[in-house]
Amino acid sequence: MPAVETVLGPVPADRLGNVDAHEHVFLRTPVNPGDEFLDPGKATAELTAVARSGIQAVVDLTPVGLGRQPRQLAEVSRATGLHIIAATGYHRAAHYHDSHWARHADEQTLLNVLLADLRTGMDAHDWEFPWPEPTGHKAGIIKLGASYQRVSPIEQRWFTAGAAAARQTGAPVAVHTETGTAAHAILDLLDQHGVPAHRVMLAHTDRNPDPELHADLIARGACLVYDTIGRIKYRPDSVVLDLIEHIANAGKLDHLCLGTDIGRKSAFTAYGGGPGMDVLGREFIPRLQRRIGPDGVNIILQQAPQTFLTCTESGQA
Numbered sequence: 264m265p266a267v268e269t270v271l272g273p274v275p276a277d278r279l280g281n282v283d284a285h286e287h288v289f290l291r292t293p294v295n296p297g298d299e300f301l302d303p304g305k306a307t308a309e310l311t312a313v314a315r316s317g318i319q320a321v322v323d324l325t326p327v328g329l330g331r332q333p334r335q336l337a338e339v340s341r342a343t344g345l346h347i348i349a350a351t352g353y354h355r356a357a358h359y360h361d362s363h364w365a366r367h368a369d370e371q372t373l374l375n376v377l378l379a380d381l382r383t384g385m386d387a388h389d390w391e392f393p394w395p396e397p398t399g400h401k402a403g404i405i406k407l408g409a410s411y412q413r414v415s416p417i418e419q420r421w422f423t424a425g426a427a428a429a430r431q432t433g434a435p436v437a438v439h440t441e442t443g444t445a446a447h448a449i450l451d452l453l454d455q456h457g458v459p460a461h462r463v464m465l466a467h468t469d470r471n472p473d474p475e476l477h478a479d480l481i482a483r484g485a486c487l488v489y490d491t492i493g494r495i496k497y498r499p500d501s502v503v504l505d506l507i508e509h510i511a512n513a514g515k516l517d518h519l520c521l522g523t524d525i526g527r528k529s530a531f532t533a534y535g536g537g538p539g540m541d542v543l544g545r546e547f548i549p550r551l552q553r554r555i556g557p558d559g560v561n562i563i564l565q566q567a568p569q570t571f572l573t574c575t576e577s578g579q580a
């Protein structure tokens with residue numbers, strides 16, 4: 264059975280259980296000043312609620328430079344019993360100050376950072392210090408990001424590094440789409456760099472709730488991640504249920520994952536906010552069960568993540 268790399272080591276894909284495919288355990292970004300969350304105790308409390316809601320594995324898509332704390336992440340995994348898959352990679356450009364080293368590093372350095380996180384273990388200080396301190400807690404997925412309607416020039420450099428790391432390690436790739444845009448361009452670019460669509464997860468596609476577009480992206484082989492569950496300012500969750508019903512009717516639920524992607528302290532229950540990271544299991548999954556039944560839910564929470572989070576065997580694809 265192929266394995267998925269978690270912060271506590273490889274886990275057979277069929278042992279992951281129900282997967283929440285897009286979260287952030289710790290995050291700090293200039294995009295949301297004052298809304299960072301870096302407290303391990305509060306993270307443990309939040310993810311304990313996630314575990315109680317029926318989720319057994321969480322994909323933490325916090326990439327390089329946005330507050331990753333690998334040792335604390337491993338502690339949260341041990342304390343909660345949740346499998347946690349961590350990310351390396353580079354987010355969309357807005358998440359990095361002009362002075363951040365990732366904007367100025369050469370291509371080999373950009374790639375070496377990713378390979379170190381994937382093969383040796385994530386750097387203890389998230390690459391803020393001049394010398395690395397590998398923790399032994401490996402990243403299991405490569406996260407990239409695109410801007411609204413385009414992949415900007417600096418993001419294209421990061422895509423080049425991310426795709427090279429994916430080719431060399433076999434790690435899966437997840438890409439932030441801004442409001443669900445530029446998804447075809449993202450798949451085109453990765454394909455040009457040797458990463459086919461069937462190894463790519465497209466985050467936030469539910470921000471652009473266009474069922475025809477989504478069917479086309481699935482037809483190319485990509486996995487959609489509907490990850491704004493419970494964030495009602497974007498649209499009611501019933502719209503996401505409608506989108507999922509479209510995919511169910513097409514028999515393509517094995518190309519869909521779910522998450523909440525809460526990126527602000529003010530949305531965490533542990534910090535006194537809402538809806539909380541457990542809103543997926545607590546509120547949305549019961550509604551989804553009523554819509555598409557337990558077998559369909561199992562495909563989304565287990566079968567699709569097993570496929571798309573697995574490292575390819577050769578690592579030289």
Ligand SMILES: [Zn+2]
Binds near residue numbers: 286287324524526
């Ligand atoms: Zn995210």
